[in-house]
Amino acid sequence: MAEPLPVLEMTGIVKEFPGVRALSGVDFRLFPGEIHALLGENGAGKSTLIKVLTGVYSLDGGTVTLNGTSVRFHSPSQAQQAGISTVYQEVNLCPNLSVAENIFIGREPTRFGRIQWKRLRREAAELVDRLGLDIDVEAPLSSYPLAVQQLVAIVRSVGTGDADGQGAGTKVLILDEPTSSLDRDEVLELFALMRRLKGEGVAILFVSHFLDQIYEVCDRMTVLRNGTLVGEHMVRDLDQVGLVQLMIGKALDQLEELHDHQLHADVGESLLKADGVGRTGGIAPFDLEIKKGEVIGLAGLLGSGRTELARLLFGADQPDTGKVTIGGKQVSMSAPNDAIAAGVAFCSENRKTEGLVPDLTVRENIILALQATRGWTRPIPVAQRDELVAKYIKALDIRPANPEARVGQLSGGNQQKVLLARWLITRPKLLILDEPTRGIDIGAKAEIQKLVVSLSEEGMAVLYIAAELEEVLRLSHTIGVLRDRKLVAQLANGPEITPTRILETIASGEHQ
Amino acid sequence: MTTTPRWRTLTRHHLFWPVAVLVVLLLVNVPFTPDFFSIKMTDGHLYGSLVSIVLFGSPLILVAVGMTLVIATGGIDLSVGAVVAITGALTCSYISDQADQDALSGVLLAMGIGLVAAVVCGLWNGFLVARMGIQPIIATLIIMVAGRGVAQLITDGQIITVNSEPYKLIGGGYWLTLPFSIFVVAAVVAVTVALTRRTALGLLVESVGGNAEASRLVGIRSRRIKIMVYVFCALCAGIAGLMISSNTSAADGNNAGLWIELDAILAVVIGGTSLLGGRFSIGGTVVGALVIQTLTTTIYTIGVPTQTNLVFKAAVVIIVCLMQSPKFRAKVFGGGRLGGRFGGKRGDRSTATPADTAATPETVRTMEVS
Ligand SMILES: Nc1ncnc2c1ncn2[C@@H]1O[C@H](COP(=O)(O)OP(=O)(O)OP(=O)(O)O)[C@@H](O)[C@H]1O
Ligand SMILES: [Mg+2]
Numbered sequence: 001m002a003e004p005l006p007v008l009e010m011t012g013i014v015k016e017f018p019g020v021r022a023l024s025g026v027d028f029r030l031f032p033g034e035i036h037a038l039l040g041e042n043g044a045g046k047s048t049l050i051k052v053l054t055g056v057y058s059l060d061g062g063t064v065t066l067n068g069t070s071v072r073f074h075s076p077s078q079a080q081q082a083g084i085s086t087v088y089q090e091v092n093l094c095p096n097l098s099v100a101e102n103i104f105i106g107r108e109p110t111r112f113g114r115i116q117w118k119r120l121r122r123e124a125a126e127l128v129d130r131l132g133l134d135i136d137v138e139a140p141l142s143s144y145p146l147a148v149q150q151l152v153a154i155v156r157s158v159g160t161g162d163a164d165g166q167g168a169g170t171k172v173l174i175l176d177e178p179t180s181s182l183d184r185d186e187v188l189e190l191f192a193l194m195r196r197l198k199g200e201g202v203a204i205l206f207v208s209h210f211l212d213q214i215y216e217v218c219d220r221m222t223v224l225r226n227g228t229l230v231g232e233h234m235v236r237d238l239d240q241v242g243l244v245q246l247m248i249g250k251a252l253d254q255l256e257e258l259h260d261h262q263l264h265a266d267v268g269e270s271l272l273k274a275d276g277v278g279r280t281g282g283i284a285p286f287d288l289e290i291k292k293g294e295v296i297g298l299a300g301l302l303g304s305g306r307t308e309l310a311r312l313l314f315g316a317d318q319p320d321t322g323k324v325t326i327g328g329k330q331v332s333m334s335a336p337n338d339a340i341a342a343g344v345a346f347c348s349e350n351r352k353t354e355g356l357v358p359d360l361t362v363r364e365n366i367i368l369a370l371q372a373t374r375g376w377t378r379p380i381p382v383a384q385r386d387e388l389v390a391k392y393i394k395a396l397d398i399r400p401a402n403p404e405a406r407v408g409q410l411s412g413g414n415q416q417k418v419l420l421a422r423w424l425i426t427r428p429k430l431l432i433l434d435e436p437t438r439g440i441d442i443g444a445k446a447e448i449q450k451l452v453v454s455l456s457e458e459g460m461a462v463l464y465i466a467a468e469l470e471e472v473l474r475l476s477h478t479i480g481v482l483r484d485r486k487l488v489a490q491l492a493n494g495p496e497i498t499p500t501r502i503l504e505t506i507a508s509g510e511h512q
Numbered sequence: 513m514t515t516t517p518r519w520r521t522l523t524r525h526h527l528f529w530p531v532a533v534l535v536v537l538l539l540v541n542v543p544f545t546p547d548f549f550s551i552k553m554t555d556g557h558l559y560g561s562l563v564s565i566v567l568f569g570s571p572l573i574l575v576a577v578g579m580t581l582v583i584a585t586g587g588i589d590l591s592v593g594a595v596v597a598i599t600g601a602l603t604c605s606y607i608s609d610q611a612d613q614d615a616l617s618g619v620l621l622a623m624g625i626g627l628v629a630a631v632v633c634g635l636w637n638g639f640l641v642a643r644m645g646i647q648p649i650i651a652t653l654i655i656m657v658a659g660r661g662v663a664q665l666i667t668d669g670q671i672i673t674v675n676s677e678p679y680k681l682i683g684g685g686y687w688l689t690l691p692f693s694i695f696v697v698a699a700v701v702a703v704t705v706a707l708t709r710r711t712a713l714g715l716l717v718e719s720v721g722g723n724a725e726a727s728r729l730v731g732i733r734s735r736r737i738k739i740m741v742y743v744f745c746a747l748c749a750g751i752a753g754l755m756i757s758s759n760t761s762a763a764d765g766n767n768a769g770l771w772i773e774l775d776a777i778l779a780v781v782i783g784g785t786s787l788l789g790g791r792f793s794i795g796g797t798v799v800g801a802l803v804i805q806t807l808t809t810t811i812y813t814i815g816v817p818t819q820t821n822l823v824f825k826a827a828v829v830i831i832v833c834l835m836q837s838p839k840f841r842a843k844v845f846g847g848g849r850l851g852g853r854f855g856g857k858r859g860d861r862s863t864a865t866p867a868d869t870a871a872t873p874e875t876v877r878t879m880e881v882s
Contacts (some may be wrong), residue, residue: 018524058842257528316729340731354729359790364715369730371712376737379712422730 004091008172008204009031014061015052020219022048023227035204037214040224042413043399046207047089050176054079085157089412090352091149095142100124102141129157133190147181147302147348152221154178169432174205177278180438183467191217209441211240248443268292271461277322282308285321286487291454295462297476301503302457305485307464309434315339343429355419358408365388365407366421390423412439425448432463469499481505526784530799536807541775544814566844567756569805571752573798575772576779577704579652579792580797581741583780585798586721586789587648592749596724596769599626599753601666604763613676630750631743638739656761673762684757692753705794721789775804
């Protein structure tokens, strides 16, 4: 059977940044009605390939053919006009506008030059429904967690082709790590939508570090390594082990290691106690005790209040009830400073808006939290600073390993590592990690989980939030289960605790 | 062939464009004033166009240096012109009340009073911005408007003249063959650089301006930092106020430092600091202020008619801003090395924001200011 013609073909793509060759002669093709995975380690060049295609970056070499005609886009809106809808890796919406406005921004339905607000809201609500989401489209986007914002970005891209008379209708849909902070249910909704669009003949480019997801929805895959093409395969022709080998250039067995690792038993004395801590609109009052060397994992569905709970323990939001004691002393939690002084660190899930300062260098971003505790008058001595930074760049394998690089220029996964390094360097007593492995490739993910284990062995307490239940179960001594903004159960981890059991607990919370 | 990489590193330096513009502006003067670059020694004082540019540019440099830190935190200070007027008015009216205007102690006290007033203005601005959360442009507008009134009150609506030798030194005197104000400027610039780069202040300021929420979450006390920079900015404006009134031996509540806030903002932007906050460059600001002062001088030397000189100035400013925009260079120089390279570097400010490529924030904002 002859293959149909590709809707999109990129050949010999070259992209150089000052000092970095991000893509060297990459070929890529995309067929109508297929879901095509783009794979590779952090910094392999996936996002860059997408951005040169859609005109965010200019092309340094190579050709792009769309439907048989050669094209070159100079801006993302041109690509959009030509039928390429894109959800970029870093959610890129306006937090203070409503969900509906975000969905239609730049292509609002107008009549006689005026925006038809009613129609805009109605169509936004319809689109959101189509994805099976329960979102109030009139609420400001910032009132929703990152995962919902990510979904809104997807709705926005999918909706593009529908606005009548505008653009050519979506022919190509590009999703750069759309599932990085989604839970299982939303992932399933998204996959259903992707399959439907595929049935309509749309070609979908999908980037993810979750290999299971690749095997679940994708038909074909292209693997990049260090900016070069390593191969294009049908998903059914290559198993996971082979794929990983292609991605990182060697076999990976450390994942297995971690699977059988034993949780260490020497959990120490009490470190933090929360008594009736709660916040209206955030999370109902809860009691929680965290001990030295203990890893507490939080499990719950999207919007169940995991992030909200973590933020209260850090003073990122102020609790309206209850009190927090750390090491026997009550901490006021009126600002993050109080918690930081008491030895708490909080690594936010939202690295772009709540984490990194993109214009500063890797070094500056890494030392920021430590420097803040010292105040402006006592800079960290240069030698000590450089040593610390070099140590963590090495430990987390941040690439490029250049402390002078601007953080905004790093790949998503490497940015995440910088954020982790920032807090690890402060040697906290309690480390709160909200989705620490978001956007991190499988090799590095195993490394980070190992790191969490060894830190807890050294006596650091860790509060761990991750969308993947298996990840939480693998690491935690205790699992806090949340439902509808309530901490409904705290389970001691053991052989009888399985993802199914947790899901049951979440479900039964409903009847309480 | 071998020069290309070096040329590239050079053009990528953050001071390259401001300095290039300055050099071009200076050269423009040569056909009109052939001895533009010559410096003569008369009566033990150095004279020449270059010396005058630095001398007359001194107040602007001071104000712009203070403004740089405010802008780096993501703020703006419109009140500096009024602070210049208040400081000059207070100091001069105190000196003019003295029996012996040449008494050093009296002059020092007068300057102290003027600077304290400036600091109070800065505290007020900082309080409104950091504590009350008022938009900087609105918060500082209050003193911008009311401050001139206060200055008028102090001087009773008159121009107060003083006749004090020691006071004359700071803005009009000479020391070691050079205008004394050059030393003041050098000292303030050196102190600012040391204060920001030898301590962690610069980093924390850039962090607050670069991402306020992230800064809060790492525990930076951004309120304190904001108050500090507004006070520092007002203090710089106060020193500039002393200089201006000393130079003319008079305090004019109405005209002293008029519109200096706009020139200062422009100097900061030409120097490469984004009005969005974040990264700042004191060196760039100094060059930026010199560019503006040179432009003013050039307008006189090449004899632009008075009625068109604002238009001329605006035109040059627009060209300067366009030249600094990577997008514009990429368009004009087409696929050329220079333009292309730059388009790549500056255009990609943050990772995945298509909007960023539409227009560089710097350009858009500067156009508004000018
Ligand atoms: N604007 C930029 N300036 C300089 N270098 C850049 C820029 N954007 C990306 N790079 C570099 O290009 C390389 C590829 O980055 P890219 O973002 O494409 O990786 P990725 O495959 O998407 O990784 P991840 O899985 O972490 O998202 C990296 O080395 C990165 O540091
Ligand atoms: Mg990426």
